Amino acid sequence: MLALVNTPNRPDPIELRAVADPTPAHDEALVEVHAFSLNRGELSSFARNKEGWVPGQDIAGIVLRQAENGSGPVAGTRVVGLVDDAGWAQRAAVPGQRMAALPENVDFAQAAALPVAGLTALRTLRHGGPLLGRRVLITGAAGGVGNLAVQLAARSGAHVTAVARGSQRAADLQALGAAVVFDGIDKVRGRFWLILESAGGASLAKAIALAEARGTVVVYGNSSGEPSSISFGDFRGAANARLQSFSYFTSEAEERFAPDLGLLVSMVADGLLRPRIGMQRDWRDILQVTGPLRDRQVDGKAMLMVRQG
Secondary structure, eight states: OEEEEEOTTSSSSEEEEEOOOOOOOTTEEEEEEEEEEEOHHHHTHHHHSOTTOOOOOEEEEEEEEOOTTSOSOOTTOEEEEEOSSOOSBSEEEEEGGGEEEOOTTSOHHHHHTSHHHHHHHHHHHGGGOOOTTOEEEESSTTBHHHHHHHHHHHHTTOEEEEEOSSHHHHHHHHHTTOSEEESSGGGOOSOEEEEEEOSOTHHHHHHHHTEEEEEEEEEOOOTTOOOOOOOGGGGTTSTTOEEEEOOGGGSSOGGGHHHHHHHHHHHHHTTSOOOOEEEEEEGGGTHHHHHHHHTTOOSBEEEEEOOOO
């Protein structure tokens, strides 16, 4: 089969090569991959991993062989799935507990936008408990996670304030349910029950100062690459507020991945959630996607479609 392989010592960091088919474990299905999404955080993994490593976490495709232990969907089922790596290939071994069947009206591209971004949005919002009538602040709202978090928070009855640069982004986010959009967190006023913070640096320090008493700031990224300087005094006015880290793969029990993926795809099928695909290309054109994604020129998700022939 073909796969996109890590090449850290060459001019291009990744290239298409013939590799051996995966050998699924007893709890893994063999899935024919039709689409995968590229997460911005995966770009930095090229330099950290050895020659020949196959990246990729978000996939959608068709089950070729069900897991030996009987977990997960049966052969022939269209699915969305999550893997630790090795998803950028024509076939992938996917844990049965990390797949959900796709409704007929959800296509592979929509589905592949959901695992990392959708589950991060869903699970970070859960740290706020019931959100009806609560004030929620979401930084990086134009990105893959933020875009979905705005929709999910608004559907939960929250008053959503989004942070994203650009007038068009503001209009798009308001159409998705954001009540207010600012082009920088320094312009935000008031206090918030729940804050989803992905920028880090000065943005995180400001977010803490915007928390309500007993509110929560969930930190799930550091896109700025900058350290944050915080002190006890930053919590003045936010008595007993909580700073909550978020670790994706261990955020909830393993058996919760499939139900949560199923919830997300059902919302897409019902028109209640719209994954935004900012760029879609054939997987052979991946190097046309990595640059714009790294430079934050892609709103929503970057999607690659896999040719099986």
